[in-house]
Amino acid sequence: MEVIAKPIEKTPLRIADPDPLSLKSTEWTVITKDNAEEVFAKLEANKDNVVLFGLTSDGYQQLSMTIAEMRLFIATQRQIIIKYKEYYEPIKKTE
Numbered sequence: 001m002e003v004i005a006k007p008i009e010k011t012p013l014r015i016a017d018p019d020p021l022s023l024k025s026t027e028w029t030v031i032t033k034d035n036a037e038e039v040f041a042k043l044e045a046n047k048d049n050v051v052l053f054g055l056t057s058d059g060y061q062q063l064s065m066t067i068a069e070m071r072l073f074i075a076t077q078r079q080i081i082i083k084y085k086e087y088y089e090p091i092k093k094t095e
Helices: 036-045 057-087
Strands: none
Touching: none
């Protein structure tokens, strides 16, 4: 019996790079008990819907930490995808 071993070609992943994010800016208005009436009057004058989303300073800090964790997770996943692409589709050196 003769055993012959030879490497098998890796199947290219053919994963397209994702489009860059196109994020829209968000305008934050800090409402305090001193400026609440003024802010609501301005919103009503601009015919904007008057809606209030509230966060405490601790809540805002938690939101900031959550966003930072999401960014880290996305960056980690991006690096994993890059490593897979490098493994399956190494850049061919031209000489």
